[in-house]
Amino acid sequence: MHFLYNFLVNTTEKLLPLSGRFNEKLKLFTEGRRGLFEKLASEISPQDKTILIHAASLGEYEQAVPVILKLKEIFPKHKIVLSFFSPSGYEVKKDRSLADVVTYLPLDTQKNAEGFLDLVHPDWVLFVKYEFWPNLLRTLQKRNIRSLLISGAFREDQLFFKPYGRWMQKYLEALEFFFLQNKSSLELLQGIGFENARVSGDTRYDRVSAQLEQDNRLIFIEEFLQDKLCLVAGSTWPEDEELLVDYLNAAGDEVKFIIAPHTLKKEKIRDLQEKVKVPTVLYSDKADKKLEDYKVFVIDTIGLLTRIYSYADIAYVGGAAGDTGLHNVLEPAAFGIPVIIGKNYSKFPEASALKEAGALFSVKSKEEAAEVLNRLLQNEDFRRRKGKAAADLIEEQRGATLMISDYLLKNK
Numbered sequence: 001m002h003f004l005y006n007f008l009v010n011t012t013e014k015l016l017p018l019s020g021r022f023n024e025k026l027k028l029f030t031e032g033r034r035g036l037f038e039k040l041a042s043e044i045s046p047q048d049k050t051i052l053i054h055a056a057s058l059g060e061y062e063q064a065v066p067v068i069l070k071l072k073e074i075f076p077k078h079k080i081v082l083s084f085f086s087p088s089g090y091e092v093k094k095d096r097s098l099a100d101v102v103t104y105l106p107l108d109t110q111k112n113a114e115g116f117l118d119l120v121h122p123d124w125v126l127f128v129k130y131e132f133w134p135n136l137l138r139t140l141q142k143r144n145i146r147s148l149l150i151s152g153a154f155r156e157d158q159l160f161f162k163p164y165g166r167w168m169q170k171y172l173e174a175l176e177f178f179f180l181q182n183k184s185s186l187e188l189l190q191g192i193g194f195e196n197a198r199v200s201g202d203t204r205y206d207r208v209s210a211q212l213e214q215d216n217r218l219i220f221i222e223e224f225l226q227d228k229l230c231l232v233a234g235s236t237w238p239e240d241e242e243l244l245v246d247y248l249n250a251a252g253d254e255v256k257f258i259i260a261p262h263t264l265k266k267e268k269i270r271d272l273q274e275k276v277k278v279p280t281v282l283y284s285d286k287a288d289k290k291l292e293d294y295k296v297f298v299i300d301t302i303g304l305l306t307r308i309y310s311y312a313d314i315a316y317v318g319g320a321a322g323d324t325g326l327h328n329v330l331e332p333a334a335f336g337i338p339v340i341i342g343k344n345y346s347k348f349p350e351a352s353a354l355k356e357a358g359a360l361f362s363v364k365s366k367e368e369a370a371e372v373l374n375r376l377l378q379n380e381d382f383r384r385r386k387g388k389a390a391a392d393l394i395e396e397q398r399g400a401t402l403m404i405s406d407y408l409l410k411n412k
Contacts, residue, residue, distance in 0.1 A: 001167040005134060006110065013107045028087035033104045040119040043101045049078045052122040054105060057086035059328060060128040061093055063151045066206040067126065068098045070405040074412060081120050085131060092302070108133035117143065124408070126150050127175070130158075134171045141174035146411075149178045150404055151203045153349060154185040161188055169193075179404055182349050201400035202350060208334035209398055216310040221258070224281075224291040229255040229313045229377060234305045235262045235327035236318035240342060241272055243321055243369045248296060249277045255377055258308055260299040262318055262327065269300050306331050313383065314376050316340045316369075320362070326351055333359060336391035338383060340372055353397070359390035 016030045044050060051071055055061040061082070068080055082099035084090035094102045106112035113135040125140060125147040140147050159165035160172065169192050178197035180186050189197050233244055236259060248257045261268060273280055280296040281289055283304075291297070299308065309315055315332030319325050321342030329339050329351050343364045345351040354360035363369040376383045 002134065009107060009109050009135075013109060016107075025087055028091065032087060032090060033106060036104055036106055037115055037119060040101070040103060040116075044079065044081065044119060044121075046121070048121075049075070050081050050101075050120055050122045051075060051078050052081045052083060052120050052125045053099070053128065054083045054085075054125065054131065055089060055128045056131040057084065057089035058092055059325075060131075060151075061089055061097070062207055062328060063203045064126070064128050065098060066203050066210065066401040067150060067404055070401055071408070072098075074405060074408055075123075078123065081122065105133070105136075108135045110135045110139070113139040117145070124148070129153055132168075132171060134168065137171040137174040141171075147175050148404070148407075149175050149180075150200075151400065152178050152180045152185060152197075153182070154180070154188045155347065156188060160192060177407065179400065179407075184349075198403070200403040201397050202330075203400045203404070204328070204330050204350065205394055205397040206399070206401040208328075208330045209394060211306055211331070211334060214307075216307040218304065218307055218311070220286060220291060221297075221308060221311050224258075224294065224297050225256055225311060226292045228253075230258060230311055231255060231314045231316065231373070231377075232258045232260070232305075232309055232312035232332070233316040234260045234309065234318060234332070236260070236316070237262055237322055237324055238268070238271070239322035240316065240318040240320075241275065243342065243363060243366050244316060245275045246366050247370045247373055251295075253295075256295055256297070258297045258299060258312075260305045260308065262324075264300050264302070269298065272298065309337070310335050312337050314338055314340065314373065318342075320344045320348075320351070329354060329360065330394065333390035334394045336387040338376055338386035338390060340369065354390060354393060357389045357393045359386050359393060 016026060053064050053068065055064050071080060079100040081101045081103065082097055083103050083105040085105050090102065090104055106116055117139055122145060125145055127149050129151050130153050159168050172194060178189060178194065179200040180197055181202045183199055186197055186199050233240065261272060276296050278295040279293060280298060281291060281294040283299045283301050309332040312332060312335065315337050317327050317329045317332065317339055319327045323344060326341060326345050326348045329341060332339055333354055339354060339360045341351060341360065341362055343362055345362060351360060355362060361372045363372055
């Protein structure tokens with residue numbers, strides 16, 4: 001099976017440049033990796049001490065942030081090297097992250113794995129959540145490079161737990177310890193013979209808790225809201241917006257809406273504007289506008305959403321109405337507000353935890369969305385109780401970063 005895997009990966013590497021001509025994301029994926037080794041050689045010297053953190057994309061980076069901060073305390077002389085697999089993570093964080101070096105992870109050929117580790121030569125490697133690359137893991141094991149999984153999450157439908165996926169299990173042996181999000185992940189690992197694991201929780205709870213201590217004030221949001229109730233719809237895709245548009249077009253003057261779309265392409269923003277029939281202002285056009293006169297504020301920029309959630313009475317978090325993947329529900333929950341999402345969230349344990357706590361609502365249709373919104377907006381006591389449940393869960397789940405940093409301190 002490893003031979004077949006290598007054949008497929010090597011074939012993919014050869015075909016990607018051609019595929020990039022027809023797909024913008026694949027184009028970024030391919031072009032971003034050109035000159036990768038040369039770039040690393042210019043940024044990391046053979047004498048540097050390094051720690052590598054691998055995050056598949058932006059969500060995993062957010063999980064890594066509190067750990068990176070601790071690594072800088074524990075290993076002040078090490079360079080932190082952050083690798084991404086996805087363009088959506090690399091393109092956003094290549095110029096503004098906590099790491100000293102930001103890079104793509106090369107495709108997982110044996111040659112690439114060896115060349116990558118030759119250049120980075122890490123003392124530690126930390127993988128975030130659930131991305132595993134056989135050749136990279138095998139090379140780490142051969143070189144006795146200490147490796148951990150943090151905020152790990154396993155599901156029964158993954159290859160490791162299938163009869164035909166046993167060949168993949170041996171690559172997990174490269175990991176010295178597994179810090180897991182939940183008990184079900186621990187039980188799955190133990191079921192295939194791994195006992196070097198514990199439930200630590202998700203480091204994102206620590207990440208979002210830290211946001212409460214920051215200055216979240218945004219004067220332009222206050223000018224827009226004028227103390228009215230506020231629904232913030234964050235990281236939305238067209239499928240999410242379809243659930244909300246009829247409601248916000250018909251809603252009364254007592255509530256205002258802030259939409260921060262995931263995709264900021266002009267044509268997508270224009271499509272959204274055409275669907276919204278009430279007065280709408282874009283962040284990019286807000287200068288010289290009397291913001292209080294508008295009912296909908298579209299945030300067509302990045303970097304503000306977390307602070308904007310601090311003004312919300314209710315949050316809708318995008319990604320689960322379609323199949324693109326649910327975005328971060330913990331960010332709004334940390335501010336003590338109830339959260340609404342679409343129907344596809346089974347792969348996101350944090351959403352299930354919030355739902356079990358009574359702080360999150362999953363809706364399948366615009367009618368269900370309207371029913372939930374009406375109840376939350378019209379019943380202040382109900383809304384506050386659900387928001388408190390969200391804040392309480394965040395507080396209860398803090399501490400994963402401390403467990404990981406304690407392990408690193410004891411084993412450095």
